Amino acid sequence: MQSEAASHAEFSAIRYAQCWEDADILLEGLEIKAGDTCLSIASAGDNTLAMLAKGAGRVIALDLNPAQLACLELRVAAYRELSHGELLELIGSRQSTRRSDLYRRCRPLLAPDNRAFWDAHPRQVEAGIGGAGxxxxxxxxxxxxxxxxxxxxxxxxxxxxxxxxxxxxxxxxxxxxxxxxxxxxxxxxxxxxxxxxxxxxxxxxxxxxxxxxxxxxxxxxxxxxxxxxxxxxxxxxxxGRHTSALPFALRPENFEAIRANLDRLEWHCLPLEEFLEQEGAGSIDRFNLSDIFEYMSGENYQRLLERLLESGRAGGRLAYWNMLAPRSRPECLADRLKALPEMSARLFNQDKAFFYSAFVVEEIL
Structure with a gap:
């Protein structure tokens, strides 16, 4: 099964240097349990990292764009090497005059391709990597x-x-x-x-x-x-920065839990469809699908949803956003996927990333 988004959109530079989806409602909707296997659309990595704080046993990040995975890998290096305050400086959440020095401390932990990527973007590093997209x-x-x-x-x-x-x-x-x-x-x-x-x-x-x-x-x-x-x-x-509030992954109370669980994280530059074929049936408990269905036809949305259900375990959950194109479980899949409209509506009403039109949580039967 081919990725429709990959055939239409351009994926090379950083599109999102932050994850513009509210991790608080994502985590509440998914209800991650200790040991769960979670699949996450990487974006810049913030919400993928947030899933580690909930004790997931394995978190798999996927993206079509290698530049997005470069954002994730630099964040992973920063959690390993920097203090919490230094991480906020590197992101751009707090003012700093030493971001280049902070990057140099993280640089040895990057794969060669990602090291070369960030070496080629010194101005973006100096300005704060959270503004680079x-x-x-x-x-x-x-x-x-x-x-x-x-x-x-x-x-x-x-x-x-x-x-x-x-x-x-x-x-x-x-x-x-x-x-x-x-x-x-x-x-x-x-x-x-x-x-x-x-x-x-x-x-x-x-x-x-x-x-x-x-x-x-x-x-x-x-x-x-x-x-x-x-x-x-x-x-x-x-x-252009965070003033009185931080996203979940950047809050001080979540920093050590994320850092302690970084070895449970893996990332791949692959279409979701290809990864699901490799991983096999009944292997994933929780799916953070970002807003990927926004970019595909209703027919392709249903086909991918069916493939996700094959890869998911009973009792697992899917969470995803609609920005402007409406997508939710079709009735033909009602015997395999349970809609959770009350939970979805309640969480959507709390969504601080306010430009979306719906938040959808569904449970695998």
Whole structure:
């Protein structure tokens, strides 16, 4: 079975230098148990590493893009070699004047290809490896060029300070939701601009309707229903670093658990379909599938889902996001895969990575 995404999208440079999916809801949905075998779409590695903190016996990271695996391997080296505070500096979560020195300490732990990759990107290292991807540069453009036309730095700081739910709602209506905000948001997060500057244009292949309208509605949810003071994804978008919150894998209380379990992690530059053929039936307990179904037709989604069920164990779980293309278990698979709509909806309502339109958790029967 061939990968549809691989046939349409370009995979060479770093697309995502961070994982823009909320590990808190992922881990709660998957309910990883000690000794579980977990498969994870690598992205930049953050959520794959987060799974180690839950005691998984084996975590397998896959990606079509070797640059994404270079991000993961450098993170693994950083967990091994650096302190927690130094890791935050290297990522860019905290300010630093010594990232090149921190990289040099990690460098001997990298495979030759990944060492050569990062050696060729010294400016990205110096700026913080969490900002080195196309998607992060897209947000940097939004932060540097669009936001100054919309709100002052003081207004942004007030937003990120959070407050009670009532205070957040009043602030949004009275100070944030201006005509200029809505206009420039619709331009910058249009299908055309996102396709050229943020995500690969092929990733919108199966998307219908207004992209900006859907993302704006979710953004309002993140700024009012959720607390910006607790949202590391929003903080990075608006400031270029983490201010009062960190993603799961970067929190100090999870650092040692991840470091202690790094030997349980493996990574492969392979299509998911090819790996499943190699691994065999009944071998995986938990699947972090990111938003891979976004990039394939409904027919190919169903075929891949059937293949995942063959590789999964009874009682195992799948978790994945929809951004704009709706994907969830078809009725023809109801005897093999149990939808968990209440859990999915509850977790989606807590999703701090707010640009998705759905979070789906399903259980293998």
């Amino acid at each position: 196309k998607f992060e540069r897209y947000f940097a453009l939004f932060r540097g060029r669009i936001m100054p036309l919309v709100h002052s730095r003081n207004t942004i700081q007030q937003l990120l300070a959070g407050g009670t739910a009532a205070e957040r709602e009043v602030f949004y209506r009275q100070h944030w939701d201006t005509w200029r905000w809505r206009l420039l948001f619709h331009v910058f997060f249009s299908r055309f601009v996102m396709g050229r500057l943020g995500r690969d244009p092929s990733f919108f292949r199966y998307v219908q309707g207004s992209v900006a309208d859907r993302i704006l509605a979710r953004t309002r949810h993140a700024l009012t229903v959720l607390n910006p003071a607790d949202n590391p994804y929003l903080q990075w978008i608006l400031t």
